[in-house]
Amino acid sequence: MENKFAAADPQERVALALRELYAGYGYRPYRMSKFEEYDLYSRHKDFLVSDGVITFTDTNGKLMALKPDVTLSIIKNSADRPDLTEKLYYSENVYRVSKRAGTFREIPQTGLECFGDVDGYAVGEVLLLAAKSLAAVGGAFVLDVSHLGLLCSQIDRLTDKETVREELLRCAGEKNVHGVSAVCAREGLSPEKSAPLCELLALSGPPSDVLPALSALAKRTGTEAEAAELRAALAAFAESGFEKNVRVDFSVVSDRAYYNGIVFKGFVEGIPECVLSGGQYDNLMRRMGRRSRAIGFAVYPEPLGRIGESRCADADVMLIYEKGSDPAALRRAAEKLIGRGESVLVCPKENPKIRCRKKAVFRDGEVIFLGEDA
């Protein structure tokens, strides 16, 4: 068999490849219980992707939850050492309300977290690992990278109303430039004042195209420090082979109460939603009383089941034997086919519920194929 994981689902294959990738960069595996005290999530509800949490009362009377998120648990259970760098990876199931189905679902999630002393090297390494994670999925991919601090600076200079800031951030996430203009007009802001934000949202593409224009904009708007951070982070891709996969795109937005700095999302061709999401979440660390900095991302392998070849048969060959056939000879014949890389279902009678690419009968010690397609 060419690939030892050929029988695995695409999700399982990706999860295995990611674990190997992260371990190769010295990230330690992190295992955790399925349960966590509900209190942790009730205090940071906005950080969760969905509102719903499955809760139950433990035997000691504590309200527990089936964990809807991994990052919060990792932070809670880690020591706050801003002078050291801790690198962890996980591959866990989380329990969330699916926005589409409106019901709870068990969702596999693989990801990594780096916290403590998170310097420029660490940010670059995490970005590079995000790109490598998408490459591990297979096929064409795009990693969109943004700087939330830079985007929020442009928004904050327009208004100090929180609801309007949120509205503008939402428009940014939708690439909705006409929406930004409409909100600004409603708030009595002149088109000249909102122009830098619209200009920022229009900047989208490979770093080599976007960064020069961004530098000029940053200089005009006093956001040079944030632009320099973004430039430094993107430098991690130099000579990585991923230059064509990385784009600067300021429509990547996250909750600013938790995230700051570099944020990113990954897309794979053929999958309609983002399969990787992450960023720097120093603000979450502060809210949890930590001094450490942090960056991480999660890969959602669930939608990967929709790409690649969908299975159209249960096995390659259905080998039907006659009653009274020599079991040893039958086993040898089956092993021979399996050795050739075919999957073989041996049965005494054709099972109409099972679909195989080829049908064969075992008669007088011989395998006789009945046709190309079953």
Added chain:
Amino acid sequence: MARMLNVALPKGRLGETVYGLFEAAGFPCPAVMEPGRKLIFENAEAGVRYFWVKPSDVAIYVERGAADIGVAGKDILLEYEPDVYELADLGVGVCRMAVAAKRDFYDDTRRALRVATKFPHIASRHYAARGRDIDVIRLGGSIELAPILGLSDVIVDIVETGKTLKENDLAVIEEIAPVSARLIANKSGFKFKTAEIERIARQLRKKETI
């Protein structure tokens, strides 16, 4: 060669107007307007494949990637909040999302306001922002009947000319948001067909400003 772009158009009068915009922007497919029951139309030369879907389903087709781009009313986008890009306001199908009530309506704040609507999410969000307790009555159509028959105190619905309201002795008491047709795109599809989608969006924005 550029890849084929899948475009979800809303069935009905708005869809026909919108197709006219696409055609004028350089993406024609005359078969789209031919009478018949065909649902998918392709112009390989222009690189587009159109299909008609129920207006409220356009956002689902786009969000789930069955269509790369589509045209949906802002009312639908506000109600379902699909995770899509909103690339252009096409300036057609212009109306407004509003609260309407009988002319003699008095808001008795001692009890929950009964709101009849096809847009429960928009209505709930609107009143939650004001801290007003409401009882949402979800209806599928003829919303104007609800306050007349005493089923609700107010309605939240789209208002185009206000003629139906007027004929039923109702009036707009509050505007929630302006509504018009928007060009939307699947976020992932946009990453891999950027040039094609941006070309269409650019052309449509031009048409909108002419």
